[in-house]
Amino acid sequence: MNVLIVGAGVVGVTAAWALVRRGHQVTVVDRLEGAALETSLANAGQRSYGYVYPWAAAxxxxxxxxxxxxxxxxxxxxxxxxxxxxxxxxxxxxxxLSQRHYAVSHAAMLELGEYSRQCFLALEEPPARKFDGQHDGxxxxxxxxxxxxxxxxxxxxxxxxxxxxxxxxxxxxxxxxxxxxxxxxxxxxxxxxHDGTGDCHRFTRALARACERQGVHFQYRTAIRDWDLEGRRIRGAWLQSLPEHPGGSAKDEPSGHYLETGQVVLCAGCASRDLARPLGLNLPIxxxxxxxxxxxxxxxxxxxxxxxxxxxxxxxxxxxxxxxxxxxxxxxxxxxxxxxxxxxxxxxxxxxxxxxxxxxxxxxxxxxxxxxxTPDGPPILGWGHQENLLLNTGHGTFGWTLSAGCGEIIGQLLDGETPAMGLAAFRPDRFT
Ligand SMILES: Cc1cc2nc3c(=O)[nH]c(=O)nc-3n(C[C@H](O)[C@H](O)[C@H](O)COP(=O)(O)OP(=O)(O)OC[C@H]3O[C@@H](n4cnc5c(N)ncnc54)[C@H](O)[C@@H]3O)c2cc1C
Missing domain, CATH: 3.30.9.10 (D-Amino Acid Oxidase, subunit A, domain 2)
Structure with a gap:
């Protein structure tokens, strides 16, 4: 399947890796000039699988x-x-105020944390080894x-x-x-x-290079300008090339170009809220x-x-x-x-x-x-309103930690498999 991933942070790149390994043709677009230059750039570096918890605690x-x-x-x-x-x-x-919501979210995040730990161990191998990472608790x-x-x-x-x-x-x-x-x-x-550490930026850059070697196409300095919708499907997106330096002129196709796609995976971090609104989704990120x-x-x-x-x-x-x-x-x-x-x-x-x-x-x-x-804390992971829209965003404090598991789950959903765990706590429509 032809897949468009929006966002080349750690979340988008780990999803790209999972999808290309499953045989999909993947294009990743990002408005910046390289991978992991937004929130994934200099975070605390903790892969805190046993330490993930919802933001909205009692x-x-x-x-x-x-x-x-x-x-x-x-x-x-x-x-x-x-x-x-x-x-x-x-x-x-x-x-x-809801202790039950907290308890359910916490348990789900910990399960996702443990699954991510297992997925990360597989990822650490050659594709992205040089990232100053270790598993020393x-x-x-x-x-x-x-x-x-x-x-x-x-x-x-x-x-x-x-x-x-x-x-x-x-x-x-x-x-x-x-x-x-x-x-x-x-x-x-x-x-x-069992928790670990590592430089999220270095890891993501190395994994993006490994993705490229597997055939993933990265379009940097390219932003989503608008969606092309047809009934309950996203037919494609109008993209806009951005200038190399703020205030400069776009190098090519300043009015944008069109990309047809079979599937969209939204991994645009804080920008996901604005990008999802025209798709009828309220994501209070x-x-x-x-x-x-x-x-x-x-x-x-x-x-x-x-x-x-x-x-x-x-x-x-x-x-x-x-x-x-x-x-x-x-x-x-x-x-x-x-x-x-x-x-x-x-x-x-x-x-x-x-x-x-x-x-x-x-x-x-x-x-x-x-x-x-997100206002409660768990990320947003699952199908959107359109039948070919998947969301993997709203990772708050733990995107580096949870990215590897979430990438795999996106692959499972796209290929019609039963996901590795229940996803109710991460439903995109839970805020409405
Ligand atoms: C101070 C701090 C400490 C942290 N410490 C940790 C930690 O120790 N452990 C941990 O697990 N997490 C930590 N985090 C959280 C973690 O960094 C984030 O959850 C994670 O980086 C989010 O990744 P992402 O890929 O979703 O978002 P981002 O890295 O922000 O990537 C989103 C990408 O989407 C692109 N984009 C946006 N809009 C568009 C558009 N219109 N068109 C094209 N591209 C677009 C952006 O350019 C960006 O590259 C920390 C965060 C902070 C701020």
Missing amino acids: GMVGTALRGLLSRYGPLKITTPWSPRTLEFLAMTARYS LMEVAGNQAACSALRTKARTLEKLGIEHEWLSAAAVRQREPGMQGSGTLVGGLRLP YPVKGYSLTSDLEDPSKAPRSTVVDHGYKVAITRLGKRVRVTGFVELDSFQRKIPTRRLQVLREGFASRFPGAADLGRAEAWTGFRPM
Whole structure:
């Protein structure tokens, strides 16, 4: 089948790989000049299969709003609040009231996480090996008793759901992470031994090259301008070539060209909402901003070995080969790309309080990106309104983690197979 994939982030490229391996003719279009240049560029690098959870947790809105007043609170909301921000917060608040919705979504995300882990292990082989990745677990650490009891609650949930984990004393945490010698207090930690890390951007680029070798056609600097609909089918799309530099003129066919297709897979991250609207779908995906700092290591012996989530500063610190990345914040700021110094300062403080002397974050590369978040949290995976439209989007905080499993499931749906797991929690029409 002739398949058009919209979006060459990690989600679109892993789907392209799954489909070309199943014998489909795949074209991937992306408005940027290469793969993984939007949200998949510099995320925290965690493949947190046992650590995936819905965004709309019970009490999260209250806790988050209280944290708004603190410099270290992870949630930030730019004022004045836009109607879209209010709509998103209201929907999240509504979902967070339903413990049942949370429990069902959490279990489904964990099942998808485990399936993705298995799929990823197959993917890691030659197609995309050089991505500074490893499987050395994920550790969440607590610096005080309150954080500790929150982690203990999480451990009980993992226990119930059968996710392997271990509780570590402060000494055991330091044994696992000998570089953790900073002044930040340490009470204990929760470790998920099967989770992994890796540079999502490097992985996606390598996999895109492997896709090309298998015959996938990538059209970069090309945006979807409009859909061509015929009854309940998408017949094709009008594409627009974009200039190499903003403000420049399009190199070829500035008025666009037409691409006929048998199947569309929408993987356009935060842009999926606007692209799906003419197709009669309301996808309330909101861009939730975060920041990262990436630096070469100065002293690897003082650096993290794997990935550490610090409950105090709410930062994730991840070793990526000879580099380290520190990530944090969930900010509702529409699509503003500015990077305030005070946010980066919190990331630096969080890192220094745990791994002093490992790297000089004063010279680190700063980045901001937008998590394509759904109001409840699970991604959107399944058939759209049109009989030849599949959706694989809205991955929020966990797109790198869940991409490999979702790509496979898209292949199963397209080929009329029973998907590897039930998809009710990910239904595209669940918001209506
Ligand atoms: C700070 C931060 C930390 C994170 N940490 C982690 C982590 O540790 N682990 C994890 O699993 N996830 C993490 N994430 C989330 C993860 O990065 C995302 O879920 C994932 O990158 C989404 O991938 P995607 O392919 O759906 O979207 P994107 O990577 O954004 O790709 C979408 C693509 O669609 C293209 N596109 C958009 N509109 C059009 C159009 N009209 N025509 C053509 N192309 C179009 C875009 O150019 C883009 O390339 C983090 C995110 C942030 C912001």
